[in-house]
Amino acid sequence: QGQLMQSGPEVKKPGASVTVSCKASGYTFNSYGISWVRQAPGQGLEWMGWVATYNGDTKYAQKVQGRVTMTTDTSTSTVYMEVRSLRSDDTAVYYCARNRVHGGPLDFWGQGTLVTVSS
Amino acid sequence: EIVMAQSPATLSVSPGEGATLSCRASQSIGSNLAWYQQKPGQPPTFLIYDASTRATGIPARFSGSGSGTDFTLTISSLQSEDFAVYYCQHYNKWPLTFGGGTKVEI
Numbered sequence: 001q002g003q004l005m006q007s008g009p010e011v012k013k014p015g016a017s018v019t020v021s022c023k024a025s026g027y028t029f030n031s032y033g034i035s036w037v038r039q040a041p042g043q044g045l046e047w048m049g050w051v052a053t054y055n056g057d058t059k060y061a062q063k064v065q066g067r068v069t070m071t072t073d074t075s076t077s078t079v080y081m082e083v084r085s086l087r088s089d090d091t092a093v094y095y096c097a098r099n100r101v102h103g104g105p106l107d108f109w110g111q112g113t114l115v116t117v118s119s
Numbered sequence: 120e121i122v123m124a125q126s127p128a129t130l131s132v133s134p135g136e137g138a139t140l141s142c143r144a145s146q147s148i149g150s151n152l153a154w155y156q157q158k159p160g161q162p163p164t165f166l167i168y169d170a171s172t173r174a175t176g177i178p179a180r181f182s183g184s185g186s187g188t189d190f191t192l193t194i195s196s197l198q199s200e201d202f203a204v205y206y207c208q209h210y211n212k213w214p215l216t217f218g219g220g221t222k223v224e225i
Contacts, residue, residue: 001175035215045155045163045206045217059213062120095162104210105153107174109162 002026004034004096004110011116017084020113022096029077030054033099035106036070036081038092046092050099051079059103086117121145121209125218132197132223140192140221142207147187151211154183154192157220158203166205167192197223 007021022034036048049060051070058070069082079096094113097106122145132138142152150170155163165174167183170190180195194201202225207218 037217044220045157045208047208047215047217050213050215061214097162100165100168103213103215105165105168105208106155106163107165107168109164112162 002098002108004098004108006094006096006110006113009114009116011118012086013119014086014088014117016086016117017082018086018115019080019082020094020096020115022079022081022110024053024077024079024098027098030074033102034070034072034079035097035099036068037095037097037106037109039095039112040089040092043092048081048094050103052102053079083115086115088117091115091117120214121148121211121216123207123209123216123218125205125207125221127221128219129222129224131225133225134199135196138194138197138201138223140194140205140223142185142190142192142218144188144190144209144211148209148211150186151209152183152185152190153208153210154181155206155208156201156203157206163206194223 005023030053033052035050053072071080097109100107124143126141152170154167157163171183182193204220204222
């Protein structure tokens, strides 16, 4: 079974940007896409988008389209997600998760990265 | 986008009892549905995919059923470690969406 290791917690001011990383190990990195999912405090899960590690194609949720960019670095088996123009309602735990098949269910998850947006 | 609705929001059960959780899609998704379990402070765990196939290592007391728009997760004989929040998610097309979750509590 593989593993996804995410970068550490971040504290940002409104209007700033944040980049969260997700390093994969234990499986063939470019055979699976990666989704990003966030969870605001006390709330449910929100799918944000997906990146194809094999060619960099992306799909984004409409809510974050234009403020989020997901990229992949096959040389280090790492996926990145940048969120720009941060707002207080972006405060959440951000998870990366592997899609079992193209666009499919999420079969294992990173440990999560808390991003706090506060002035 | 496809909206996923879960019910009930909270389910109170006793250890050893069974639990039935519902998930409804706003349009047909075939069998392209997954279930996840989440405990406080932890990432979700993959339980069920293709509506009824258990993920690797998931105990047989978890079972999923349904197709089209109506789906069910059944937990027979709840163990203490099963008290958690459960989410359904479709993967029929982009964007993927989750239901709001059902909290299973004692």
